[in-house]
Amino acid sequence: xxxxxxxxxxxxxxxxxxxxxxxxxxxxxxxxxxxxxxxxxxxxxxxxxxxxxxxxxxxxxxxxxxxxxxxxxxxxxxxxxxxxxxxxxxxxxxxxxxxxxxxxxxxxxxxxxxxxxxxxxxxxxxxxxxxxxxxxxxxxxxxxxxxxxxxxxxxxxxxxxxxxxxxxxxxxxxxxxxxxxxxxxx
Numbered sequence: 001x002x003x004x005x006x007x008x009x010x011x012x013x014x015x016x017x018x019x020x021x022x023x024x025x026x027x028x029x030x031x032x033x034x035x036x037x038x039x040x041x042x043x044x045x046x047x048x049x050x051x052x053x054x055x056x057x058x059x060x061x062x063x064x065x066x067x068x069x070x071x072x073x074x075x076x077x078x079x080x081x082x083x084x085x086x087x088x089x090x091x092x093x094x095x096x097x098x099x100x101x102x103x104x105x106x107x108x109x110x111x112x113x114x115x116x117x118x119x120x121x122x123x124x125x126x127x128x129x130x131x132x133x134x135x136x137x138x139x140x141x142x143x144x145x146x147x148x149x150x151x152x153x154x155x156x157x158x159x160x161x162x163x164x165x166x167x168x169x170x171x172x173x174x175x176x177x178x179x180x181x182x183x184x185x186x
Contacts (some may be wrong), residue, residue: 014169022166029170032087033151033177037144040068040088044121044137055090058133059127066118069144087145089114095150114143148177 007013009027011020018026022104047061070089089111095101098106121136155171 010059014172018166018169020042026169026173030173030176032091033148033174036068037088037148037177040065040144041137041141042138043068047121047125048130048134048137051125051128051133054128059122062125062133064123065140068124069114069118088144091151095147095154098154099150110143110147114140117143145181148174148181152178177186 007015010019015026043061043065045056047065050058050061061124069087071087089108092108092111092114093102096103096110097106101109103112117136117140121133121140124130124136152174153172155167155174159167159171
């Protein structure tokens, strides 16, 4: 999966003809959807492992997961923007706006649920309730998967209606992020 991220950063293969700004956008989306979502999960599960060993720094890993989820990576607008970043929180926010599923405060409902699950998990870790923290992590994992699937739907719809190379590449990147989630079917 890192091949896509590396190619987008270097501007080679399918990314060769993109402008530097579009390469940056592709790299950002690739890093978040392919690499960073796995880092979020890894940090959460490291925190739970520390909890199970009755370690005192389980929340440090959990905090890292929250930062990776809700932090910021620049989007595609020329000269930057404060509203089109590519980390998971903002991707979910963009999806709710595009599909008209935001709450009355124009916020993504899934973001609210995930932030609450992160808060619950942190409380569980502080109290060494490791099984409850594990349940929170599993719920967060499923919600992040739903963001990835919704993002693929959005990117696919955009690519099918715009027919431009960047849209197709962003749909490709988003689809690649789902490969680790595929389960074999007998």
